[in-house]
Amino acid sequence: MCGKPSRDFTFCTQGFWCHERIVENVVSCEQHFQAHETDTILASFPKCGTTWLKALIFAVANRSKHRLIESPLLSISPHALVPFLEFQIYRKPPLFNLQDIPSPRILSTHLPYSALPASIKTNSKCKLVYICRNPLDQFISYWHFASSIQSKSHYSVSLDEWSKRYCMSGITPFGPFWDHMLGYWEAGQENPGQILFLKYEDLKEDDVFYVKKLAEFLGVPFSTEEERDGMPEQICRLCSFENLKDLEVNKSGKFDDQSPVDNKQYFRKAKVGDWSNYLSSSVAEALKNLIHDKLEGSGLTFKTS
Numbered sequence: 352m353c354g355k356p357s358r359d360f361t362f363c364t365q366g367f368w369c370h371e372r373i374v375e376n377v378v379s380c381e382q383h384f385q386a387h388e389t390d391t392i393l394a395s396f397p398k399c400g401t402t403w404l405k406a407l408i409f410a411v412a413n414r415s416k417h418r419l420i421e422s423p424l425l426s427i428s429p430h431a432l433v434p435f436l437e438f439q440i441y442r443k444p445p446l447f448n449l450q451d452i453p454s455p456r457i458l459s460t461h462l463p464y465s466a467l468p469a470s471i472k473t474n475s476k477c478k479l480v481y482i483c484r485n486p487l488d489q490f491i492s493y494w495h496f497a498s499s500i501q502s503k504s505h506y507s508v509s510l511d512e513w514s515k516r517y518c519m520s521g522i523t524p525f526g527p528f529w530d531h532m533l534g535y536w537e538a539g540q541e542n543p544g545q546i547l548f549l550k551y552e553d554l555k556e557d558d559v560f561y562v563k564k565l566a567e568f569l570g571v572p573f574s575t576e577e578e579r580d581g582m583p584e585q586i587c588r589l590c591s592f593e594n595l596k597d598l599e600v601n602k603s604g605k606f607d608d609q610s611p612v613d614n615k616q617y618f619r620k621a622k623v624g625d626w627s628n629y630l631s632s633s634v635a636e637a638l639k640n641l642i643h644d645k646l647e648g649s650g651l652t653f654k655t656s
Contacts, residue, residue, distance in 0.1 A: 367463050368526050375435050377462065384468040388476035389455035391569060393433060396531045397461055397524060399484035403621070405429035406590040408457055408480065411566050414582065419589050425598060428606035436460045439607065446607055461525045464534035473546055478569060481535040484551035484603040485653045486528055486642050487626035487635065490517055494629075495619055514634050529645035536651045552623050552654065558587045572581075592621040609653040624631040 369377060386392070386649055393408055395401045410422060417423060421503040423432055430439075436458055439446040449456075460467070471477055484492075494513045521527020539546035547568045554561050562583045566572050588594060595601055605612065626635065639655055646652065 356393055363468050366471040368522055368524055370524055373442075374502050375443070376437045376441040377466065379463075380436045380460075381466060381468050384436060384441070384449075384470060386468065386470040386474045386477040387454060387456060388474060390471075390474075390480045391457045391480065392467075392471055393454065393457065393459040394459050394464070394467075394479055394481045394535060394557060395459070395461060396483060396489065396526075396528055398426065398489050400498055400554065400621075401459065401461075402595070403590065403592060404480065404482050404549070404556075404569075405433040405451070405459060406595060407562060407565065407586065409433055409517065410586045410590055411562060412455065412569055412571060414577075415571075418476045419585050422589060424589060424595070426600055427629070429595070434461050435458050435463065438610075439631065463531045464538050465530075473479065473544070475502050479535075479546040480548060480549065480565070480568070481539065482551060482554070483532045483535070485623070485626075485655060487638055487655055488551075489513075489528065489627060490638065491626045491629050492619065493523065496616065505653075510629065510634075513556060517638075527645075529642070532651065533649055535648065536649060540650070550653070555621075555623055558591075562586055587624060 367375075367434055380571065391408060391412065393401070393404055395404070406424055409417070409429065409432050410424060415423075434447045434452075437460060438448060440458070452458075462474075471479070483489075490513075494510060497513070516522040517526075517528070525531060535546065536548060539548040547565065549561065549565075563573060563578075566583075577583070630638070635655075640655065642655070
């Protein structure tokens with residue numbers, strides 16, 4: 352889907368919308384990134400629980416290296432521990448050097464499945480964990496996030512303007528959202544051994560169950576002793592929204608000096624159904640109809656009430 356640039360300077364490239372400032376990063380990533388068989392790639396559409404899942408994956412995968420009471424998550428942002436390919440690693444100059452990241456590497460991306468480097472899609476042993484969210488909640492969360500960033504430059508986008516972009520043309524970074532979700536959903540249906548497809552609402556409802564499932568998928572299942580000692584529950588408490596939000600590292604500063612985003616902006620409410628506090632009945636109905644039309648027949652569904 353292509354069209355004219357929107358006023359927040361997003362451009363369409365290779366079938367999705369992308370900020371102009373990272374187009375070169377995306378191209379470089381696609382051309383040069385070489386996945387390792389031991390890599391785990393966390394993929395997501397923005398504002399779908401990325402920060403939370405980064406923390407969970409890091410804690411699960413590194414529990415044998417770090418006692419939870421000494422976890423790097425207590426003093427380092429999840430975004431610094433699980434860096435973005437397109438925002439950090441393939442930025443010029445790069446914030447991270449891939450050679451300095453110990454194996455097994457845990458990396459992340461907002462890129463749609465169609466735009467992933469070929470080595471990720473063709474390397475059957477490289478693990479992909481994808482998280483999506485009820486599009487109505489994602490819509491509101493993303494609007495708040497974008498507004499908080501744009502307010503620094505004395506520009507704000509109204510909810511009405513945001514809904515027109517989002518619903519009519521899918522003009523949001525890495526969007527349209529329906530193509531993003533369906534790309535990973537369909538790939539996961541074809542290759543469930545490589546792609547674990549998660550929903551934010553399911554994680555919120557039973558985080559311990561899905562942390563165990565995540566550990567199994569990553570090839571580091573919890574032992575009987577770990578389960579008896581409550582390790583999955585301890586990881587869920589460490590990585591809970593409330594705990595992460597209250598950590599000093601996530602209340603101040605930035606994980607990247609060049610980022611326009613403060614660490615605290617990654618933590619707002621994390622509430623399921625928060626959209627009902629903001630969307631009019633007409634906009635909510637339009638979004639529900641859009642979701643139905645775009646996802647019909649795919650098998651991918653969301654609870655919206």
